[in-house]
Amino acid sequence: MGNQLVMYEEELQQINGICDVLQKDSNAKAVLVIDKNGQAIASSGEVDQLDVTSLSSLTAGNVAATGGIAQLLKEQEFAGQFHEGEKTHVHISLVAQRVILLVLFDERSSLGLVRLRVRKATAELTNVLDALIRKMEAGSQPSVFAEITDADIDNLFND
Amino acid sequence: MSFINYSSREINCKIVYYGPGLCGKTTNLQYIYNKTNPDAKGKMISLATETERTLFFDFLPLSLGEIRGFRTRFHLYTVPGQVFYDASRKLILKGVDGVVFVGDSQIERTEANIESLDNLRTNLQEQGYDLDKLPYVVQYNKRDLPNAAPLSELEELLNPTKVQAFEAVAPKGVGVFDTLKAVAKLVLTELKKGG
Numbered sequence A: 001m002g003n004q005l006v007m008y009e010e011e012l013q014q015i016n017g018i019c020d021v022l023q024k025d026s027n028a029k030a031v032l033v034i035d036k037n038g039q040a041i042a043s044s045g046e047v048d049q050l051d052v053t054s055l056s057s058l059t060a061g062n063v064a065a066t067g068g069i070a071q072l073l074k075e076q077e078f079a080g081q082f083h084e085g086e087k088t089h090v091h092i093s094l095v096a097q098r099v100i101l102l103v104l105f106d107e108r109s110s111l112g113l114v115r116l117r118v119r120k121a122t123a124e125l126t127n128v129l130d131a132l133i134r135k136m137e138a139g140s141q142p143s144v145f146a147e148i149t150d151a152d153i154d155n156l157f158n159d
Numbered sequence B: 001m002s003f004i005n006y007s008s009r010e011i012n013c014k015i016v017y018y019g020p021g022l023c024g025k026t027t028n029l030q031y032i033y034n035k036t037n038p039d040a041k042g043k044m045i046s047l048a049t050e051t052e053r054t055l056f057f058d059f060l061p062l063s064l065g066e067i068r069g070f071r072t073r074f075h076l077y078t079v080p081g082q083v084f085y086d087a088s089r090k091l092i093l094k095g096v097d098g099v100v101f102v103g104d105s106q107i108e109r110t111e112a113n114i115e116s117l118d119n120l121r122t123n124l125q126e127q128g129y130d131l132d133k134l135p136y137v138v139q140y141n142k143r144d145l146p147n148a149a150p151l152s153e154l155e156e157l158l159n160p161t162k163v164q165a166f167e168a169v170a171p172k173g174v175g176v177f178d179t180l181k182a183v184a185k186l187v188l189t190e191l192k193k194g195g
């Protein structure tokens, strides 16, 4: 499976760092980095009360649907989305066609500030993702899977 | 597209339940949800119409335990079976690691089954996948109904490549976990092969 996403300690730390800075600089409540297929990669801020798994899956569905609309209209992907709630607002954007950046914010911040900081974070995330993809393609990291036996897989289902 | 996180030591995989409208895809997920320990599952999300037909997808995150210190997590999705939701089905197939085709055993649904299976192949191909190379199992659901077609007939029509197939009565749970385990096992075996 050539299109597998692999995340290593080093890159994850970098992504977490970018999230932390973005969250603080934009006065956001929370920042999430989500794989395009709906899996959460990293988060920062007030995420304890959030259902990160559900939020990630729904956001990815939303981005996929919006991307589908863009295609139908012969647009490139829409650059970003903004949803305005009574208290909480959501900014969603795509990074390097690969991951989704979700920012939750309230009256302590503003859309202008969020957009500005997201732009900076996007450039940084793109660099990290590029490096990650090069690393994956080089296959320089040993795979855990080579060592997994059929018995290991069977054991998972012995309940 | 599986997602392997060496940092949090997690393996994430995506399994999609496909099949014609009303064949019982959502019911499969509901049964799994109801029978799974709270600590092994997340919230089940259903984006449905007011008449409980799937509108975009159902989503259920499951945790199956550990392999060599890696937590294995499966994200189960269903597609909307109704013919006119084809654009949504394509989106949900993106990044799929394993497929369950749920057939409706009722004789009257023969054509709908065949059409949906063709549609699955086509939509996978559009994204560069080949059903014959993916982890893939078949489920014949609604075996409890009097108008259910004989198994041999369904096998001939819907399973020409003779992948693993399971008889099911989804609301009662018959065959539901057998199907899930079979596809999950194939997915992990594929990951092992692909390294």
Ligand SMILES: Nc1nc2c(ncn2[C@@H]2O[C@H](COP(=O)(O)OP(=O)(O)OP(=O)(O)O)[C@@H](O)[C@H]2O)c(=O)[nH]1
Binding pocket: B019, B020, B021, B022, B023, B024, B025, B026, B027, B028, B052, B053, B054, B055, B078, B079, B080, B081, B082, B141, B142, B143, B144, B145, B168, B169, B170, B171
């Ligand atoms: N008798 C019987 N009824 C079933 C079985 N499985 C599902 N049903 C019923 O069939 C109806 C449709 O089931 P769903 O699970 O919503 O079907 P679906 O495949 O998700 O349909 P879409 O969302 O439109 O694609 C429901 O009323 C179920 O209770 C079964 O094995 N036997």
Ligand SMILES: [Mg+2]
Binding pocket: B025, B026, B027, B053, B054, B078, B079, B080, B081
């Ligand atoms: Mg459904």
